[in-house]
Amino acid sequence: xxxxxxxxxxxxxxxxxxxxxxxxxxxxxxxxxxxxxxxxxxxxxxxxxxxxxxxxxxxxxxxxxxxxxxxxxxxxxxxxxxxxxxxxxxxxxxxxxxxxxxxxxxxxxxxxxxxxxxxxxxxxxxxxxxxxxxxxxxxxxxxxxxxxxxxxxxxxxxxxxxxxxxxxxxxxxxxxxxxxxxxxxxxxxxxxxxxxxxxxxxxxxxxxxxxxxxxxxxxxxxxxxxxxxxxxxxxxxxxxxxxxxxxxxxxxxxxxxxxxxxxxxxxxxxxxxxxxxxxxxxxxxx
Numbered sequence: 001x002x003x004x005x006x007x008x009x010x011x012x013x014x015x016x017x018x019x020x021x022x023x024x025x026x027x028x029x030x031x032x033x034x035x036x037x038x039x040x041x042x043x044x045x046x047x048x049x050x051x052x053x054x055x056x057x058x059x060x061x062x063x064x065x066x067x068x069x070x071x072x073x074x075x076x077x078x079x080x081x082x083x084x085x086x087x088x089x090x091x092x093x094x095x096x097x098x099x100x101x102x103x104x105x106x107x108x109x110x111x112x113x114x115x116x117x118x119x120x121x122x123x124x125x126x127x128x129x130x131x132x133x134x135x136x137x138x139x140x141x142x143x144x145x146x147x148x149x150x151x152x153x154x155x156x157x158x159x160x161x162x163x164x165x166x167x168x169x170x171x172x173x174x175x176x177x178x179x180x181x182x183x184x185x186x187x188x189x190x191x192x193x194x195x196x197x198x199x200x201x202x203x204x205x206x207x208x209x210x211x212x213x214x215x216x217x218x219x220x221x222x223x224x225x226x227x228x229x230x231x232x233x234x235x236x237x238x239x240x241x242x243x244x245x246x247x248x249x250x251x252x253x254x255x256x257x258x259x260x261x262x263x264x265x266x267x268x269x270x271x272x273x274x275x276x277x278x279x280x281x282x283x284x285x286x
């Protein structure tokens with residue numbers, strides 16, 4: 001039986017673990033998918049790094065940091081979480097665990113389209129966060145791939161920074177666009193082209209579009225599935241928490257991108273810290 005199990009090894013989850021483990025709570029961090037932080041080529045807006053830092057380096061540095069204080073960290077896919085009378089049963093692809101507290105910190109699951117070139121050019125013109133990377137495309141031509149409200153919110157974060165912007169639906173339904181500055185392209189995409197960085201979009205009909213960057217925003221990112229299954233309150237696929245990062249279920253906390261708001265490392269670290277401290281407080285009266 002663990003005192004705390006944290007789902008997710010990004011800035012929010014690791015920050016929470018640093019506090020729970022230092023409070024001598026038996027803590028397990030579970031993770032599986034490649035983090036959006038790990039995919040980031042360079043971070044230049046986080047405190048303490050004068051010349052910026054590689055996202056992958058920062059990601060794995062965090063994992064090593066919590067392992068150093070004897071937090072259990074395991075790369076296992078979580079497939080189910082069940083709330084069982086003040087305890088939680090967590091089933092992974094390999095094991096089953098019990099815990100008194102669960103902290104959801106898996107970020108927002110990005111729906112990656114199966115298009116040639118996306119994997120190869122991630123961090124080289126392919127991005128998953130407009131507010132994080134939009135500055136790098138000042139006065140450049142960009143596209144947002146997606147047709148949901150999430151995609152349009154990414155467009156709104158970019159439109160006053162970039163030279164021009166196109167919404168790519170990749171053959172799916174057209175979104176409702178009310179701004180004349182936003183272009184719309186509905187053709188199905190065959191490939192993203194470029195040697196060292198994104199250069200062109202090639203469509204199924206053979207036509208091409210010159211482009212400097214593409215922001216992936218298909219569907220709605222969501223680590224909310226686990227929370228939904230347990231009966232936690234969700235709004236627009238974001239987990240609803242109070243100022244203590246508590247959900248409506250006792251012992252269940254959420255922090256980081258899955259709670260909405262700005263998708264920034266600093267915000268994730270703050271919320272992870274709050275969740276960890278509140279979990280400590282909760283377990284004192286357990």
